[in-house]
Amino acid sequence: MRIAIVGGTGTFGRALVHRLRGLDDVVIGSRDASRAREIGVIHGVAGAANEDAVREAELVVLAVRSNAAVDTARELAGAIGTTPLLSVGADLRFTDVGVLPGRLGRSLAEEIADIVEGPVAAGLQTLAAAHLVQADPPEEDALVCGDEPACGLAMDVAARLIRGRVFNVGPLANARALEGLTSVILNVNKRHRGAMAGIRLTGVP
Numbered sequence: 001m002r003i004a005i006v007g008g009t010g011t012f013g014r015a016l017v018h019r020l021r022g023l024d025d026v027v028i029g030s031r032d033a034s035r036a037r038e039i040g041v042i043h044g045v046a047g048a049a050n051e052d053a054v055r056e057a058e059l060v061v062l063a064v065r066s067n068a069a070v071d072t073a074r075e076l077a078g079a080i081g082t083t084p085l086l087s088v089g090a091d092l093r094f095t096d097v098g099v100l101p102g103r104l105g106r107s108l109a110e111e112i113a114d115i116v117e118g119p120v121a122a123g124l125q126t127l128a129a130a131h132l133v134q135a136d137p138p139e140e141d142a143l144v145c146g147d148e149p150a151c152g153l154a155m156d157v158a159a160r161l162i163r164g165r166v167f168n169v170g171p172l173a174n175a176r177a178l179e180g181l182t183s184v185i186l187n188v189n190k191r192h193r194g195a196m197a198g199i200r201l202t203g204v205p
């Protein structure tokens with residue numbers, strides 16, 4: 001599958017590239033094409049300006065910093081056209097008492113779905129970049145929700161990232177819960193020294 005990772009120069013984007021290279025036709029997108037190409041050379045994949053990266057893609061992964069995701073979706077909507085999109089972001093609020101979900105209402109992914117023309121999925125929020133860059137895929141599950149065919153394509157990608165199972169957790173409104181899980185995991189990591197928590201569902205045959 002040809003996958004464009006918008007913001008693929010970042011921590012999570014590079015972790016995705018680390019796991020997907022050689023399995024998929026990956027192109028790293030950046031606001032700075034030369035930076036995308038430089039990082040692409042290191043990983044043995046292509047690099048391009050975001051708008052060029054998304055044009056030929058079968059799946060666009062929006063992996064920019066969360067507070068830039070909506071504006072980036074708006075800027076690239078024309079170039080993305082009807083191509084399926086996976087939103088991996090989660091808005092967070094860092095406070096004195098801990099990390100909180102950054103949104104109380106609709107999710108980032110739902111807002112992005114209002115902007116782009118094609119189907120939108122959300123997922124992978126529970127997979128830490130630090131887990132994905134290890135030598136072996138992490139022993140954890142991945143959760144994905146949203147519109148088809150974006151959700152199915154995102155599940156295919158997720159299956160190449162982890163050793164656990166990939167679950168379709170329903171319509172895109174469930175992105176509210178998936179995005180919220182990010183702050184849950186960060187609070188666990190904060191309270192347990194040395195923790196790098198991931199998710200595993202039990203009781204599912």
Ligand SMILES: NC(=O)c1ccc[n+]([C@@H]2O[C@H](COP(=O)([O-])OP(=O)(O)OC[C@H]3O[C@@H](n4cnc5c(N)ncnc54)[C@H](OP(=O)(O)O)[C@@H]3O)[C@@H](O)[C@H]2O)c1
Nearest residue numbers: 007009010011012030031063064065066068089090128129
């Ligand atoms: N880090 C994790 O473990 C993890 C795990 C699961 C999900 N996520 C999600 O993945 C997304 C990326 O996280 P990250 O840790 O990789 O973030 P990051 O390294 O801080 O940023 C990723 C990329 O975002 C782009 N960017 C930054 N500011 C921007 C702006 N104002 N406009 C457009 N693009 C901008 C940059 O690409 P260019 O400068 O090259 O354009 C940057 O390399 C977030 O939404 C996060 O919630 C992260």
